[in-house]
Amino acid sequence: MTFLQLLSSMRFAISMLSFVAIASIIGTVLKQNEAYESYIIKFGQFWFDFFEILGLYNVYQASWFIIILIFLITSTSVCIYRNAPQIIREIKEFNTKIKEDSLKNMKHSSEIIIKQASLKNQIQILIQNGFKVKLTEQGPDVLLSAKKGQFQKLGYFFTHIAIIIISVGGLMDGNLVFKAQEYLGIKQIEKEDLPLSKISKKSWLEINNFSYRANMLLKEGESQGVAFLPRKDGYLVQDLPFSVALKDFNIKHYSSGQPKSFESDLILKNKESGESIRKTISVNKPLTYNGITLYQSDFQDGGSKLMINLWNLQNQSSKQKMESEVFKSNQIVHGNEKFSFEFNDFRLFNILDIETDGKKISKNVGPNFTYKIRNESGQALEYQNFQLPMSVNGQQYFMSGMRSSQQEEFRYLKIPADANNDLRGFMVFKDLIYSSVNTNIAIDKVIDETQIGAANDPQAFKLSLQKVLEVFLSGGYSAVAQSIEQNIPLEKQTEIANTYIKIIFLIGNNLIQLYQQDYPNEDMYALEKPQQFIQDALNTLSDRFFYGHDLYLELETYEHIQASGLQLTKAPGQFWVYLGSLFLVLGIFCMIYIQEVRLWIFKKNKSNKAILAMSTNREHLDFKIYFNDMLKKLKKG
Amino acid sequence: MMFQKKSDNLFFLFLLAVGSYALYTFHTYMDHYEMGILVGSIFGFSWLGNFWQVFKKYFLAVFLLSLIGIYFYNGNLISAETNFILKYFLASQSSIMWMSALFPLALLTYWFYMFNQQIFYGSLASKFTWLATTIGMTGLMVRWFESYLIGIDIGHIPVSNLYEVFVLFCLITALIYLYYEEKIGTMKLGAFVLIVINAAIAFLLWYTFSKGADQIQPLVPALQSYWMKIHVPANFIGYGAFAMAAMISIAYLIRDKGYMTRSLPSQHVLDDMTYKAIAIGFIFFTIATILGAIWAAEAWGGYWSWDPKETWALIVWLNYAAWLHLRLIKGLRGTLLAWWSVIGLIITTFCFLGVNLFLSGLHSYGEL
């Protein structure tokens, strides 16, 4: 076997195809193009390096993968080159040399009676049935050769040329050129996060770069003339022939709240001619300009401004104001410690599945923001607070989620909203319960109302109530439970616990009643179910010990600034891929649905007996039926 | 269009009338592509009715039932609870439940027929399958309408999530099978083909009851494209045909071992049917993948992103291309190819379902 034969053999092609398939599978199992750190965490340094050498983090751009593709193209080309003459010959040929005996031996052959020597009728019938016909004389005998469905053979050309065109188109849009430039040291991936002016020219790709897929993140109001290509553990800068400005980014919503469209209102300004155009793009509706297509691909916060109230949950104190921005951090001294508050995200819309009446309904629950509180030793807790209260089991709560790592789910602190759906009711309650002046009066009232303990030493009893409250305020219900476990005999624990809980509740209840007497015009506690509110508020004060921090951040107002993620693609290969695809479909259609048929009638000199034979290169079951059908028709003639 | 049979011409005129009426009444709501698709379907369905005579009846039955469903809705989604006919028969959820009951019944009847060989049971099984396919398709049509009742801007063709495409898969596989059942003149293969349909039904029911997947959800932006309307159905003709091929191959392998020789058609017939199913599947799958690439270019900014779904589609495609090479060029037949087509179904199922279950990617529907 010569090298060319090997190269164009079906075995070789199928091996190459199997390689492509296996490589492709690897690429789908191992997540591609992730940040390198996450691979190191997953595999450890040794395997990370090993897989990196194999190029497994970007299989489809790895050199060996591209080499296989090039082999495939070559193999298929050689295959066409070698098969073409033969196939063209077969298409043209009528096969007039065939002998009587071979006709008789064919699988589909039969003797028929024909009267006219000229076979005129048969010729007509065959032409009507789409055959091409040729009559030749073999000595004294006549041979009629007919054929049909020659396009089936063209299918071979169509499919295989299609494979070549598609692969070439794909390679055009791959990063072969860059790979070569990187190999030769002309270009280099930038790994550090630098301002544009500091990025080495080696990491810039010129305006006339042949093909690329680059990203651009634009804040509202911002304009940019370059895009970025993420590569391995770094990036490249792609210079553009125009600048892009984002006038406005818009998310439209369905009535149910889910996003309906992401739209960027863009102004493109040609760097050379100064000409500018304005166009809104959205998902599935890109814009092509100067051979570059701009797609809506992503969005994120663009540094929204946040006006925040800081509430201390563990003493009587008023709120403090703080201003910040998403992606900024504020330093705060709290207690004796320094903390940094890092704001990561703001979302205007949040669609949650909420259960109402046993049915899940998607609903927009309003804005939220995400932040981390980091202490001096670098440890951080992550929080997510919603601006508006949310309905849980028919009650309204301000929700604040907390978690200590990305892998965890948020656990929520629920702060009950007051009758005005406001935070104030809770905060006033908190101030009351931390004020000993108020709690003193409340405790007196509790003793008054309930008459418990009055028989014994009233002073000592009051002290014990104060103690219970103190324990509660310093550690929540769990601290109360702990103190019971330590001080009370086992058989009495449940009873005492119930009493304590009741006492704490009654103190809270009296605090609110007293407050309402003092401020009769306030309506925030005009609640249908005051008990529910008080219990919830006490729960909040108890749960906050698991909240990780004393400060609760209330979002008062915000200015929403968004950023739109665009993708800019230059893909000259696309046209070829589509053209190849068209060929592919045509070719497969020819090959599968056109049947090549050859038919002969051999008529012996002077005899009215003739042999009819038919053959096809792809024998299916229907062919026999077709043969009988043709036989019947031709017999009549 | 002119057909030889009178009924074909009538069918064409009927479609023309309905299509024109729809175009006349609703053209203000349609864009050019949608009008194109509407006009195209007039001719497409006429051709199909001519090519496969029974299809006309099927079309009319689904058409009528869907209209009745739409009529009873009276423009109000609540009717699904209050109207008797809708609640128990024609609301999409009810129809699909009927379908889910009829397919298992058909399967049992086919097996019954397999063993007792009385033609009556064969045609009964066949009727059940037709019924299931009719009511299921009606369910999809009515669901389409329901989506518009939820909100004009929410309305969309029901091929947008895993639940809907599973229903579609059952229907298409059944239709392809029914076509061959009539053409080959044997009702024995239903016992095999219906297995894969019922497996899909089992998944569908689990998916409905444990995940509430039957809810109609509005389309996420990436799915708002007319390409979806042709890419997804084309894909499912492919999947359906491959599934049928695999089930017939199983019949072939059983027959090859010398079992059921009296109840199953000859190996030649089975072999030929497998080929035909794969051939149909291959061409539709090719077209679907190309359409997917064109769509991807619009939605994601690249015609090929090596997204897991795309990549697995390529693997499926390569697999069947190899199968066809071996059969057509090397002239290979029989057991090896039968096994291969069974394994092909496993690969196909992974592409269809496994990718959604185990791999993540850009394809935005069908997470579990």
Ligand code: HEM
């Ligand atoms: C990327 C690689 C290739 C792909 C995807 C491919 C695909 C196809 C397809 C789809 C068919 C049609 C099968 C049918 O009739 O349904 C076909 C036929 C064929 N292929 Fe390939 N092919 C490839 C490479 C090759 C190579 C390298 C050879 C060289 C030996 C080859 C030889 C053939 C031949 C001889 C036919 C049948 C032509 C005929 O007689 O009608 N193929 N191929």
